[in-house]
Amino acid sequence: MHREVKVLVVGTGFSGLGMAIELKRTGERDFVVLEKAGDLGGTWRDNSYPGCACDVPSHMYSFSFELNPRWSRMFAKQPEIWDYLKKVADKYRLRDHIRFNTKVDGARWDEDAKVWHVRTANGDTYTAKAVVAGVGALHIPNVPKLPGIEKFKGKTFHSAEWDHDYDLKGKKIAVVGTGASAIQFVPRIADDVEKLTLFQRTPPWIMPKVDRSINTWEQKLFRAIPATQRLYRNFVYWTRESSALGFAVNPKIMELAQNIAKRHLRTQVPDRELRAKLKPDYTMGCKRVLISNDYYPALMKPTVDLNTDGIAQVKTNSIIDNAGVEHKVDAIIYGTGFHVVDSFDYLDIQGKDGQDLSKLWKDKGIETYYGITVSGFPNLFFLLGPNTGLGHNSVVFMIESQIRYVRQCLDLLDRHHADELDVRPDVQARFNKQLQQKLTKGVWTEGGCKSWYLDAQGINRTVWPGFTWRYWMRTKSVKAQDYTLTRARRDRVSA
Numbered sequence: 001m002h003r004e005v006k007v008l009v010v011g012t013g014f015s016g017l018g019m020a021i022e023l024k025r026t027g028e029r030d031f032v033v034l035e036k037a038g039d040l041g042g043t044w045r046d047n048s049y050p051g052c053a054c055d056v057p058s059h060m061y062s063f064s065f066e067l068n069p070r071w072s073r074m075f076a077k078q079p080e081i082w083d084y085l086k087k088v089a090d091k092y093r094l095r096d097h098i099r100f101n102t103k104v105d106g107a108r109w110d111e112d113a114k115v116w117h118v119r120t121a122n123g124d125t126y127t128a129k130a131v132v133a134g135v136g137a138l139h140i141p142n143v144p145k146l147p148g149i150e151k152f153k154g155k156t157f158h159s160a161e162w163d164h165d166y167d168l169k170g171k172k173i174a175v176v177g178t179g180a181s182a183i184q185f186v187p188r189i190a191d192d193v194e195k196l197t198l199f200q201r202t203p204p205w206i207m208p209k210v211d212r213s214i215n216t217w218e219q220k221l222f223r224a225i226p227a228t229q230r231l232y233r234n235f236v237y238w239t240r241e242s243s244a245l246g247f248a249v250n251p252k253i254m255e256l257a258q259n260i261a262k263r264h265l266r267t268q269v270p271d272r273e274l275r276a277k278l279k280p281d282y283t284m285g286c287k288r289v290l291i292s293n294d295y296y297p298a299l300m301k302p303t304v305d306l307n308t309d310g311i312a313q314v315k316t317n318s319i320i321d322n323a324g325v326e327h328k329v330d331a332i333i334y335g336t337g338f339h340v341v342d343s344f345d346y347l348d349i350q351g352k353d354g355q356d357l358s359k360l361w362k363d364k365g366i367e368t369y370y371g372i373t374v375s376g377f378p379n380l381f382f383l384l385g386p387n388t389g390l391g392h393n394s395v396v397f398m399i400e401s402q403i404r405y406v407r408q409c410l411d412l413l414d415r416h417h418a419d420e421l422d423v424r425p426d427v428q429a430r431f432n433k434q435l436q437q438k439l440t441k442g443v444w445t446e447g448g449c450k451s452w453y454l455d456a457q458g459i460n461r462t463v464w465p466g467f468t469w470r471y472w473m474r475t476k477s478v479k480a481q482d483y484t485l486t487r488a489r490r491d492r493v494s495a
Helices: 014-025 078-091 182-189 216-224 226-241 244-249 251-268 272-278 295-299 341-346 357-364 395-415 425-439 468-474
Strands: 002-010 031-034 104-110 115-120 125-133 155-158 172-176 195-199 304-307 311-314 318-321 326-328 331-334 380-382 420-423 483-486 492-494
Touching: 002 014, 014 031, 014 078, 014 395, 125 395, 172 182, 172 326, 182 195, 182 295, 195 318, 216 226, 244 251, 251 272, 251 295, 272 295, 272 304, 295 304, 341 357, 380 395, 395 420, 395 468, 395 483, 420 425
Parallel strands: 002 031, 002 125, 125 380, 155 331, 172 195, 172 331, 195 304
Antiparallel strands: 104 115, 115 125, 311 318, 318 326, 420 483, 483 492
């Protein structure tokens, strides 16, 4: 099948659905959303491991134009967030535009016709005036290549590909990694297994999780007087926004939060030897800050062993650590997160003059304009792209800023009767120079750790350096002078 559309959106997470809603809101109907899976939801469809939940308060982790007064907890769990996304999609009748089980294989810019040619794994092809990539960065599981893993005869799976058919009861389980997913599923499986050996490379900073059920009267109040929910959402936003001072302005401010985390560790882990293994030696915020009330207690269970010696070798039915101790295991579960910076290596996008985007970024470093547009790749827009991730607030806020910006770019094309919109190289270069100057002063660089925020050269290609309201202000309106607009017959619209 071949189809021509004005806008092609890729992905059905918060980004893709938000973009589709924005298009419909502004009267655009000539668009298609491609989804690789059989259902929508993105991250919240894929991650269904035990205990999966959001670490951003529910009332902030939702579209501002589609508040949900019925959240059951302060921090919603995966099924509830997924259900929210499906209800939003149904309300705006987005399924009519979605093509499920359609994985994008690549895209090529046609310099003469000024359109994108997009091919899919099932053989369908599309021609689009604009492509909006809402694939995000947290969708390709990072599975480390453990020495000898090919010899292992037991079960292996990543937390994002949880095998719910595999019965953990009575099994000896090895968990590799202590990131955001591991601290959620380890407490949920600790009582079921015969033995759980948790291999930790670097301990995370863990704050108490201020979570509770939301009372029925609160839900009724939010439904009856929507303004009360919006006021509460604003309170949550500004409370979390204030923490950016420690992340980006002065890392020393993080000492206040570190003291809370240290007290949390002391209170929950009386064992001095175990506590020493769990105490980070870097500034909070250098790696992702986690929240949990049940992770530390789970590590003190008799069925759980925290191993900090590292993995030397995997054998047929065991793991040998670097101290030479052999651990018998029936299954290995990876809680090792996702490819983030290097996730863009998997893109097959050809821009102007046949430029390969993944090769360009690999050779010269990842650079965009506000994480949305890339010079040399006209009419291509990223949502939640490079340097728009957050460590302190809701990425949905960033996504909403971006979908408005993309819509304005599309309006700019229509208003000027143009076929190509390309960010100027000098504008992109100046933006990235300023961006990196700010990032080098932040905790991600000065915090004394190595994290997935940084690329192989130690440059932060992941997070936005500071307040989200500044990002909102800077992307509130598109500056036409930042772009070159061209018609298909190659006459320049603006210089």
